[in-house]
Amino acid sequence: MGFPHPSHPRETPLLTRHFGEPEARTLDGWKKRGGYQALEKALAMKPAEIVDIVKESGLRGRGGAGFPTGLKWSFMKPGDGKPHYLCCNADESEPGTFKDREVMRWTPHGLVEGCAIGAYAIGAETTYIYIRGEFTEPLLRMDRAVREAYDAGILGANAMGTGKRIDIHVHKGAGAYICGEETALMESLEGRRGNPRIKPPFPAVSGVFGQPTTINNVETLAAVPEILMKGAAWYKAMSLSNPKSTGTKLYSVCGNIRRPGTYEVVMGFPFKDFLHEVCGGALDGRKLKAVIPGGASVPIQTMEEAEATLMDYEGFVAQGSMLGSGGVIVIDDAQSMVAVIARLARFFAHESCGQCTQCREGTAWTTKIVERIRDGYGTMEDLDTLVEIGENMTGTTICVLSDSCAVPVMSGIRKFRSEFESLIHGKRVHSVLSAVA
Amino acid sequence: MAEKKMVSLTIEGRPVTVPDGTSILEAAKVAGILIPHYCYHPGLPVAGVCRMCLVEVEKAPKLAASCATSVAEGQVVHVHSERALEARKGVLEFLLINHPLDCPICDQSGECELQDYTYQEGRADSRYRDPKRFNPVEDFGGDVLYVPNRCILCTRCVRFMDDVAHETVLNVSERGDRALIGKFEGKDLTHPWSGNVVDLCPVGALLSKDFLNKARAWELDRVASICPSCSQGCNITIETRDSQVARLKPRPNEDVNKFFMCDYGRLNYRWMNRTDRAELPLVRTEGVLRSIDWDVAIHAAASLLHDARTFVLASPMLSNEALHLLSRIMQRNGGAGAFRVATGEEAPLAGVEDLALRRDRAANVNGAQMFGFQRSERPLESMRDGDVLVIADDDLTGIGADELARASQVIVIGTTLPDAASGASVLLPIANFSEEEGTFTNLRGRVQRFMQARPAPGLARPSWLVLGDLLGALGEQDSFYLPSDVFARIASSYPAFSGLSYESLGMRGLPVLDSETAGAAR
Numbered sequence: 001m002g003f004p005h006p007s008h009p010r011e012t013p014l015l016t017r018h019f020g021e022p023e024a025r026t027l028d029g030w031k032k033r034g035g036y037q038a039l040e041k042a043l044a045m046k047p048a049e050i051v052d053i054v055k056e057s058g059l060r061g062r063g064g065a066g067f068p069t070g071l072k073w074s075f076m077k078p079g080d081g082k083p084h085y086l087c088c089n090a091d092e093s094e095p096g097t098f099k100d101r102e103v104m105r106w107t108p109h110g111l112v113e114g115c116a117i118g119a120y121a122i123g124a125e126t127t128y129i130y131i132r133g134e135f136t137e138p139l140l141r142m143d144r145a146v147r148e149a150y151d152a153g154i155l156g157a158n159a160m161g162t163g164k165r166i167d168i169h170v171h172k173g174a175g176a177y178i179c180g181e182e183t184a185l186m187e188s189l190e191g192r193r194g195n196p197r198i199k200p201p202f203p204a205v206s207g208v209f210g211q212p213t214t215i216n217n218v219e220t221l222a223a224v225p226e227i228l229m230k231g232a233a234w235y236k237a238m239s240l241s242n243p244k245s246t247g248t249k250l251y252s253v254c255g256n257i258r259r260p261g262t263y264e265v266v267m268g269f270p271f272k273d274f275l276h277e278v279c280g281g282a283l284d285g286r287k288l289k290a291v292i293p294g295g296a297s298v299p300i301q302t303m304e305e306a307e308a309t310l311m312d313y314e315g316f317v318a319q320g321s322m323l324g325s326g327g328v329i330v331i332d333d334a335q336s337m338v339a340v341i342a343r344l345a346r347f348f349a350h351e352s353c354g355q356c357t358q359c360r361e362g363t364a365w366t367t368k369i370v371e372r373i374r375d376g377y378g379t380m381e382d383l384d385t386l387v388e389i390g391e392n393m394t395g396t397t398i399c400v401l402s403d404s405c406a407v408p409v410m411s412g413i414r415k416f417r418s419e420f421e422s423l424i425h426g427k428r429v430h431s432v433l434s435a436v437a
Numbered sequence: 438m439a440e441k442k443m444v445s446l447t448i449e450g451r452p453v454t455v456p457d458g459t460s461i462l463e464a465a466k467v468a469g470i471l472i473p474h475y476c477y478h479p480g481l482p483v484a485g486v487c488r489m490c491l492v493e494v495e496k497a498p499k500l501a502a503s504c505a506t507s508v509a510e511g512q513v514v515h516v517h518s519e520r521a522l523e524a525r526k527g528v529l530e531f532l533l534i535n536h537p538l539d540c541p542i543c544d545q546s547g548e549c550e551l552q553d554y555t556y557q558e559g560r561a562d563s564r565y566r567d568p569k570r571f572n573p574v575e576d577f578g579g580d581v582l583y584v585p586n587r588c589i590l591c592t593r594c595v596r597f598m599d600d601v602a603h604e605t606v607l608n609v610s611e612r613g614d615r616a617l618i619g620k621f622e623g624k625d626l627t628h629p630w631s632g633n634v635v636d637l638c639p640v641g642a643l644l645s646k647d648f649l650n651k652a653r654a655w656e657l658d659r660v661a662s663i664c665p666s667c668s669q670g671c672n673i674t675i676e677t678r679d680s681q682v683a684r685l686k687p688r689p690n691e692d693v694n695k696f697f698m699c700d701y702g703r704l705n706y707r708w709m710n711r712t713d714r715a716e717l718p719l720v721r722t723e724g725v726l727r728s729i730d731w732d733v734a735i736h737a738a739a740s741l742l743h744d745a746r747t748f749v750l751a752s753p754m755l756s757n758e759a760l761h762l763l764s765r766i767m768q769r770n771g772g773a774g775a776f777r778v779a780t781g782e783e784a785p786l787a788g789v790e791d792l793a794l795r796r797d798r799a800a801n802v803n804g805a806q807m808f809g810f811q812r813s814e815r816p817l818e819s820m821r822d823g824d825v826l827v828i829a830d831d832d833l834t835g836i837g838a839d840e841l842a843r844a845s846q847v848i849v850i851g852t853t854l855p856d857a858a859s860g861a862s863v864l865l866p867i868a869n870f871s872e873e874e875g876t877f878t879n880l881r882g883r884v885q886r887f888m889q890a891r892p893a894p895g896l897a898r899p900s901w902l903v904l905g906d907l908l909g910a911l912g913e914q915d916s917f918y919l920p921s922d923v924f925a926r927i928a929s930s931y932p933a934f935s936g937l938s939y940e941s942l943g944m945r946g947l948p949v950l951d952s953e954t955a956g957a958a959r
Binding site for chain 1: 483484485486487488489491498499500502505523524527528530531532534535564565567589590608609611612613614615616
């Protein structure tokens, strides 16, 4: 549903169907809605069977990279004599993204159940839910849900009376965007500074505390109980376009749009209909100009590209962007693209951990130049410099934050060059709003 | 030990075979190619953060950080391909945008890796037009000063303190472009080995207060040597300016000190420059010490020694060569010898096995013992009344003239004439450790060479030459033209040294044979 708006008939509410129902947050309310049946079913199965079902369903990581979840789980070799860990990445810090926040606010038990199933499937006795520090309400909800589940014997040394051990800990982050990067998250979880690690070794080999670890996004894990209850074939069938993208996807829509909120549609839904119909289109008297479809770190789409997009992993790539986290930022003609890009660059410069040279220096330098252009002091050489800095920042660092900063800048210059040029040449083409950034 | 799997690859068209698990950067060194790098250091854990060592690996989509990428069979690596050069040029530009171009007043200038690689493959100009980042200079305690503006955040210093010294003092504070090296609350770089962070720093961000503004790197002359400050025998480089020792730097030796030296040894060099030296041979005539030709002085000393029982008070700072020659005088005259050692607290470097600032604060304690000198707190106690006393570079601290009075004659062979020995009959001035060549035997029995770093003052001569001449004047047949001749004599006389020569020792040294294998040929 398009929370906080009433559900649109073209949506497919699966994870969002209990949004707005305070009762669903409680254990009783969740059980009344069919909760924890999937976990019961899972605990009666062999772990490998669960992995196979998830593989079969075609579920892919919802955090941004889109790695097949079942395949990721199968990297965790059972019986290697090491403790396994499951981490639920709830450090949702991508600008424009707030879908996981809503999942945790309204259906915390759905996530607990998903985590428990995932943990059982990969042979992990311990699960950490790493929640962004600024998420005070979701933290409270998750904490309460986990406590309720322990009290009810769903979690603990004897999970649901099966004699299997499943522990879930809620961990509060301390306010760093970079801790959403999986290896930085693990560093942070271990009590160190949240710096991304060099890969390899990958988390499945050496993750939290040097042990095999799987990291999944909130939305990914929350989808697992549904798949287990209704079957892989049912989930797989939910695809309007490419069979490689299956199921439903949550989108958090914000910016210059009539009905911002969290929406859930099936993979392959036309982006044009989504924006204009489901989300209500542009505000009165405005025209949509651009969309950042997957959180701040994906390339900006022009409206022509956006309207030609089918909403799935491949569809966004085909139209010059990425599905990313599903944080749709809509920009209309009242905004200066330069101001938007300057704000994004400033964000990345602020959040860079500062390990790698290109990122530490590049994000800050980019910000200085874009802000200079925004303020009317730019030169044409600055545009070339920006593109070259962007190229040097791409694909050369430990994690992709550096690339993420370069992406909106480079795509913005490519697609909205005239706006940069008119600011450089001293023409103000936009309304007062452009100065607010 | 099981044979390690070997991997063959091609780097810049040159085939190399290295053990599995080696990094591309290390493999390239084997192939004779230096891949530019900052954060990587062979003595520290890999960080992979400077991104300077990017190279192109065929069939890999992205450039690889060669310090953090292991070699693979059949890999083809291009270090100087256009793509790799472009990427490294980009890194250098990023490193320089906030780096003050204050090379003319920077101590690191001339030995700065940022300078070197920028000249090698960086841009000639900068496109940066904004103000540079500024942070004030900070005193890190100990001998270390931090200049954050020059810092490139390679984190070598942080990793040295954490992973080698095992004392968490430094950290990376703040993040993004605000990041800088910080100290933990209430901590200072007072660890006895913390001075190494200055050597590890690839730029001029960490400076030695002792060396601050003292000399430009290109004015220094460098000579391979051994640290004389304790019995560990760390390999060092003596760096002199106008023949004055300006600083000591560690010299890598995998078997002794890896890449490090302690602060005590590093800063204990001023005595090498002291100017109140014995510069002329002196002989007492008519009750007064008068300067005289070397030949006359040597013969004067020989005539005193000729038939007399001799007691030698030696210094454990003397070379094996000098100690050997002294022991021969002892043997010839039926005397004895003793030495004393200054001691202090042992200070180990936790992350390196068998590396410490040792209790014995002298270079050649082991050598002195091997050549038959008795270690004693009161070395003169074993002297018999009426012995001829040879004081071989002991400074007589704490020993009074009355104690020397038991000797019939006193001959001083030393770098100075101590007050207590002002009644000596002969003074033969010798070069100090930094002014001559020789070898030391460290506490693990490793024999290591040191070279001459500066000229001896006045007419002072190397100790081995003076003692060799003295032996000759006493009728011994050997003649020594070079310290290596003396060492060859040692090798032929002592089973423990058999087979060793200056050539085989090289600049990294070799252990002496233990008593069991000493008999067998090396």
